[in-house]
Amino acid sequence: MTRLPGSYPLALLIALFALVPVGVLVSLASDTAQLFDTHNLKVLINTLALMGLTVLGSVLIGVPLALLTAYVHLPWRKFWLILFAAPLAMPSYIGAFTLYAAFGPGGEINNLTGLPTPAFYGLPGAALVMTLYTYPFVLLTTRASLLSLDASLVNAARTLGMSLGMSLWRVVLPRVVNGIAAGALLAALYTLSDFGTPAIMRLDTFTRVIYVEYNAFGLSQAAMLSLQLLAIVGLVLFLESHVKATRERPGRRLVLWPSRWQVNTLLAVAMPVPLLSIVLPLGIFALWLVREGTGGFEFSYAWNSTYASLLAAVVAVILAVPVAHAAVSGKAGRLMERVTYFGFGVPGIVMGTALVYVGLKLPFLYQTLGLLVLAYVLRFLPLAVGSVRSSAESLDPSLVKAARLLGASPKEAFTRITLPLTVRGMIAGAALVFLEAMRELPATLLLGPTGFETLATYLWRVYEAGYFGRAAVPGLLLVLMSGLGLALMLTGERRGDFDVTEDSKR
Amino acid sequence: MLSVQNLTVNYGSTRVVDQLNLALADDEILMLVGPTGCGKTTILQALAGLIPIADGEITLGAWSATAKNPVPPEKRNVGMVFQDFALFPHLSVQQNVCFRLKDTALADHWIDLLGLGALRNAKPSTLSGGQKQRVALARTLAHEPVFILLDEPLSNLDAALKDSLRWEIRSALKEAGVPAIWVTHDQEEALSVGDRVGVLNGGKLEQLDTPETCFCEPASRFVARFLGEASFVPGRLEQNRVITDIGEAPGTPVKGASGEVDLLLRPDDIDLIPLPSGGNGQIRWARYEGGARLFAIDLDNGAEVKVRVSHEVRADIGSRVQLAITTTHPLAVFNRE
Numbered sequence: 001m002t003r004l005p006g007s008y009p010l011a012l013l014i015a016l017f018a019l020v021p022v023g024v025l026v027s028l029a030s031d032t033a034q035l036f037d038t039h040n041l042k043v044l045i046n047t048l049a050l051m052g053l054t055v056l057g058s059v060l061i062g063v064p065l066a067l068l069t070a071y072v073h074l075p076w077r078k079f080w081l082i083l084f085a086a087p088l089a090m091p092s093y094i095g096a097f098t099l100y101a102a103f104g105p106g107g108e109i110n111n112l113t114g115l116p117t118p119a120f121y122g123l124p125g126a127a128l129v130m131t132l133y134t135y136p137f138v139l140l141t142t143r144a145s146l147l148s149l150d151a152s153l154v155n156a157a158r159t160l161g162m163s164l165g166m167s168l169w170r171v172v173l174p175r176v177v178n179g180i181a182a183g184a185l186l187a188a189l190y191t192l193s194d195f196g197t198p199a200i201m202r203l204d205t206f207t208r209v210i211y212v213e214y215n216a217f218g219l220s221q222a223a224m225l226s227l228q229l230l231a232i233v234g235l236v237l238f239l240e241s242h243v244k245a246t247r248e249r250p251g252r253r254l255v256l257w258p259s260r261w262q263v264n265t266l267l268a269v270a271m272p273v274p275l276l277s278i279v280l281p282l283g284i285f286a287l288w289l290v291r292e293g294t295g296g297f298e299f300s301y302a303w304n305s306t307y308a309s310l311l312a313a314v315v316a317v318i319l320a321v322p323v324a325h326a327a328v329s330g331k332a333g334r335l336m337e338r339v340t341y342f343g344f345g346v347p348g349i350v351m352g353t354a355l356v357y358v359g360l361k362l363p364f365l366y367q368t369l370g371l372l373v374l375a376y377v378l379r380f381l382p383l384a385v386g387s388v389r390s391s392a393e394s395l396d397p398s399l400v401k402a403a404r405l406l407g408a409s410p411k412e413a414f415t416r417i418t419l420p421l422t423v424r425g426m427i428a429g430a431a432l433v434f435l436e437a438m439r440e441l442p443a444t445l446l447l448g449p450t451g452f453e454t455l456a457t458y459l460w461r462v463y464e465a466g467y468f469g470r471a472a473v474p475g476l477l478l479v480l481m482s483g484l485g486l487a488l489m490l491t492g493e494r495r496g497d498f499d500v501t502e503d504s505k506r
Numbered sequence: 507m508l509s510v511q512n513l514t515v516n517y518g519s520t521r522v523v524d525q526l527n528l529a530l531a532d533d534e535i536l537m538l539v540g541p542t543g544c545g546k547t548t549i550l551q552a553l554a555g556l557i558p559i560a561d562g563e564i565t566l567g568a569w570s571a572t573a574k575n576p577v578p579p580e581k582r583n584v585g586m587v588f589q590d591f592a593l594f595p596h597l598s599v600q601q602n603v604c605f606r607l608k609d610t611a612l613a614d615h616w617i618d619l620l621g622l623g624a625l626r627n628a629k630p631s632t633l634s635g636g637q638k639q640r641v642a643l644a645r646t647l648a649h650e651p652v653f654i655l656l657d658e659p660l661s662n663l664d665a666a667l668k669d670s671l672r673w674e675i676r677s678a679l680k681e682a683g684v685p686a687i688w689v690t691h692d693q694e695e696a697l698s699v700g701d702r703v704g705v706l707n708g709g710k711l712e713q714l715d716t717p718e719t720c721f722c723e724p725a726s727r728f729v730a731r732f733l734g735e736a737s738f739v740p741g742r743l744e745q746n747r748v749i750t751d752i753g754e755a756p757g758t759p760v761k762g763a764s765g766e767v768d769l770l771l772r773p774d775d776i777d778l779i780p781l782p783s784g785g786n787g788q789i790r791w792a793r794y795e796g797g798a799r800l801f802a803i804d805l806d807n808g809a810e811v812k813v814r815v816s817h818e819v820r821a822d823i824g825s826r827v828q829l830a831i832t833t834t835h836p837l838a839v840f841n842r843e
Contacts (some may be wrong), residue, residue: 269557399554402592404579407606420596 008333011326014319015339018378021346021354022230028223028357037226039225043225047232050126050198051191057131058102058187061273063180067168067173068266069139070146075263075283078391082486083162084270087277088136091439093196094478096129098281100200108284116285126201131192132277137190138183145179151254159215162258172254178243185240193347195442200463206232207442209348210311214353215444224352231287233345283473292469302477307456308369308444309437312376313384313430319377320384320429327389340385343378352446359447372447376437383436384429391425417447428488435485439478455481507530508553508653508685513562515545515552515617515709521634522548524709526562530685535676537700537717538689539732544696545709546595546689550655551689551737554586555579566653568693584650585684589658593645616644620678643675643740652680654686659697668692673698685795692735696782697721705729721757721772723838730770730838733801737811743839751807752776752786753831757839767839773800773814775833780821787811789821803829 068074069081087095102108104119120128149172154195157167173180193205202208206229258266324342326333345350353376359366365374395418403413441456447456455474462470513526523545530536538546551557553564562595564571566584571577599622603613617623630638639659645794646654649684659675659809660668676699679686690696696703697717705728713725715731727738741750748757748769757769776802779785787803790810794817801813802822809831821827 057513134637366668396590396592398588398590399594400590401554401590402586403594403605404556404646405554405578405584405586409578409580417594 005040006323007325007329008336009337010322010363011333014323018340018343018419020162020358021351021378023201024354024357025223025226025230026351028220029227030352031220040225040228041364043204043206043209043354044228045484046203047192047229049123050130050203050205050295051188053123053127054134054191054207055184055188057127058135058138059180059184061131061135062187063142063173065135065139065270065273066142066146068270070143072252072256072258072266074265080267081273083278084139085136086274087133088140089195089482090130090133090277090281091441091456091478091482092133092190092194093200093441094281094457094475094482095133096126096197096200096278097123097463097468097471097475098131098284102280108287112287117305121201122203123201126198126203128408129197129201130194133197133272134187135188135273138180141179141183141186142176145176147253148417149175149254150254154254156422162341181242181243185236185243188236189233189240189345189425192229192236193345193349193350195347196235196460204331207347209484210349214356219353219357219360222353226347226353229347229350230345233347237345237474257326259485263399274288280476282479284477285479287383288472288478292472293423294473296462296467297473298453298469301453301455301474303436304452305456308372308454309376309434311369311373312380315373316377316381316384317388317426317430318434319381319389321426323381323385324389325391327385328392335353342381343380346379346383347442348440349378349442349446350438351442355443357448358457367449367451369449370443370451372452375443375447376433376440378442380433380436383432384426387429391422391428393403404419421457431488432485435481435488438481507567509565510553511563511565513549513552513555513564514560515548515577516798517548521560522709523552526709526711528714530687532594532685533590533680534701535568535575535679535686535688536694537703538687538706539691539696539703540692541732542691542707546691546706547657548709549706550586550689552563554584554651554655555582556617558783570712577820582668582779583650585646585649585654587642587646587654587656587659589638589661589775591630591662591837593633593638593641595630596671598627598639599633602630602641602708603648603650605645607648611650611747612645612650616648616678619681620644620674637672639663640674643678645675647678652684653812654682654684656686656688656693658689660690660692660708669815675699680755695823697733705765707732721809722786722835724761724770725760727796729843735773735814737771737773737809738840739809739811739840740807741767741839743767746836748837748839748842750831752811752829755833756836757838759839759840763839766842768839768842770782771811771831772810775831776811777830777832778803778812778813778815778819778821779828780819781828783826785826787827789823789825790823791823801827803827805829 045215055423065084069084074080099120103117103118105111109115109117128200153171154167159165162170172278193207196212198208199211200203206225210222210225210229323337327337352375355371359371365371387476400413402419404410408416439456441460444454445460448454449453453475459471459474459478462468508530512527513523514521515523526549528536540546548557552559555571556579558576559573561573566582569577594605596834603617604610616627620643622637622640622644625633625637630641634639643676656675660671663671667771672695674705679699688700700717702715703717703720704710705720707728713720713729720729721733724733730736739750739752743757743759743764746756747756748767750769755769767777789803790802790804793800797817798814799819801812801815803811804813813829
């Protein structure tokens with residue numbers, strides 16, 4: 001093995017390319033005078049408070065739901081799991097928008113029923129929305145850990161005289177702490193990078209303030225804030241890389257058989273979560289659609305979204321193939337792959353800021369669709385890489401050997417075995433990138449050429465202008481996209497009994 | 507006919523297979539056995555051309571492969587049945603079996619013979635372990651290899667299935683009439699299925715012979731122990747008879763053994779009579795096996811012997827027994843260690 005894999009030079013180039021945004025931000029921020037001021041401190045506190053509350057909330061919701069879906073014998077088990085995991089696929093700005101519009105004096109619920117409802121805004125509102133859309137991370141990672149445990153330990157504890165609740169608390173939870181932590185860190189990461197929710201809830205976090213600075217032509221200040229945000233993201237990523245899944249000898253899964261009324265009670269207690277995160281947005285959009293029709297919506301918005309996302313998906317998969325190949329070929333390649341994952345951690349607003357500056361420096365890119373597609377590719381390339389790589393990894397080497405022994409030449413073995421078995425991964429990766437790009441908001445706001453309105457940016461303009469009713473069509477289309485994304489994740493993970501991994505959204 | 511001369515394989519600087527020589531007749535099944543890490547699977551991969559060899563020559567009819575002149579796997583016309591089946595997951599059973607066939611008549615023959623007719627359109631992921639292995643075997647045989655390698659074909663299956671599938675595979679191989687090398691770590695499988703058995707230890711072939719010879723006249727104590735329960739009793743070799751404390755038996759010297767020797771005894775070469783006192787040994791432990799009982803006896807001369815007798819014989823641990831050699835066929839005799 002002295003010869004280097006042929007994919008290395010290309011993968012290295014792509015990896016270096018993925019580091020461009022940081023380089024740009026550093027050079028941009030070095031112009032600025034203000035390193036840190038009191039307003040900055042307030043932004044930092046807001047951001048950390050939102051992150052802390054969201055992590056707390058998502059653990060409090062995610063862990064009990066993980067126990068429920070992993071261990072309790074439920075009727076329509078699959079349905080409940082999908083329902084509880086579904087918010088993962090929805091962009092949180094949809095939830096923030098509809099929750100904001102539904103509650104409070106003069107909100108839609110107040111208008112419809114006359115009941116006074118509390119208004120959601122600021123830190124509590126943002127924390128509630130972020131919790132509702134990030135708890136599935138905790139649910140899924142915890143559930144995966146729970147399913148890997150052998151039931152005999154709980155059964156042993158119970159035969160030794162410990163109650164079920166105590167056994168879960170003392171015997172099960174300590175062993176899934178890493179699973180919970182992995183999910184909680186993903187929730188933290190998502191919260192840090194989310195732009196739409198704090199913006200709609202009017203909470204001054206880094207992402208919102210960066211956008212404000214950008215609009216006030218304070219590009220270098222925006223870059224400085226972006227770097228500060230990136231530092232926190234880096235810290236969370238560092239922690240995440242140190243959370244290792246503890247592997248236990250697999251065994252039989254614990255199954256609990258509660259009585260019918262107990263099951264009904266458990267589900268009833270859990271019901272507010274999907275009601276708020278799924279049913280409410282759908283209900284509000286439906287209400288607006290009935291009341292105000294499709295006014296103001298132009299078909300070109302949907303076409304623009306589709307066109308840009310499609311381009312991004314194709315480019316991302318083309319770039320993903322050499323990176324994935326390098327990743328399975330050796331250690332150096334694995335490192336290159338890790339570097340491309342960097343874009344995933346860069347919040348969309350930060351990526352947007354960096355590329356706006358690139359556009360200003362390279363006028364042929366300024367205000368072009370190419371720059372927007374570039375932003376999508378840099379951000380979502382890891383989705384394509386992960387998908388292509390895992391399909392390449394799951395390719396059992398003895399399959400190619402078997403084909404060769406049956407008389408196939410290396411070329412025939414590649415076209416008849418390797419390619420058909422990896423092409424699915426490529427299509428799945430492209431679809432994931434496509435769906436993420438369709439829903440992307442902040443980078444699209446910053447980089448979309450003038451007059452280039454997409455579903456997400458149109459929804460944002462509607463919010464800013466206060467014509468909420470016009471959000472119905474783009475909102476429902478975005479929810480539909482999210483549903484497709486969820487379906488895709490489900491089919492992709494079918495074999496693993498629906499263990500949607502953390503790769504699916506961040 | 508397959509012939510292997512001085513086959514040597516290295517992994518880095520470690521020698522995994524050392525100077526292997528063997529030759530196989532037209533429809534012969536050779537069982538390769540040995541403990542984990544003895545190089546069994548490496549030999550198969552080298553014969554199939556999946557890993558490079560360091561030295562030696564492999565010849566099979568039309569081709570001959572050496573370290574300098576490797577022959578790619580697809581040019582060898584060798585069939586291989588993998589431990590993990592290696593069925594193509596995106597193809598149906600029918601498509602797997604017909605992978606490179608233009609004429610599917612032979613595929614149909616093997617599909618029917620192995621009872622896979624109802625599963626033609628099934629995807630591998632829906633099959634049970636036993637069905638998967640049958641498909642893998644049908645695929646290999648349908649491509650008409652001149653030689654078949656089986657890499658622990660039964661190790662991923664449960665015990666009940668192993669026993670029946672073992673005979674199904676053997677009769678399919680015999681029906682196809684091609685030589686085969688079958689790797690296993692199960693000594694019972696090796697003795698019962700194979701025409702010949704090769705016992706490997708540390709990359710070297712310790713013995714290559716019929717199952718009976720390997721079992722009754724092992725070339726070394728390692729082979730004796732690996733193929734079954736083995737006890738060694740000290741004795742003296744005099745004119746082809748071994749005289750021990752528990753009786754006499756005809757002896758076959760191994761590696762020129764003479765004078766003070768150790769006699770190899772299998773558990774059914776000895777009879778056991780429980781006694782209230784006296785005798786020549788004491789029971790250390792007893793295992794009930796259903797049809798029989800296995801006893802471990804500490805002989806008064808210090809040797810430990812295992813004896814298998816009818817389940818009707820009862821004796822308590824610690825009680826005295828009289829052991830006597832009952833066998834009349836020659837037993838292997840080793841130099842005293």
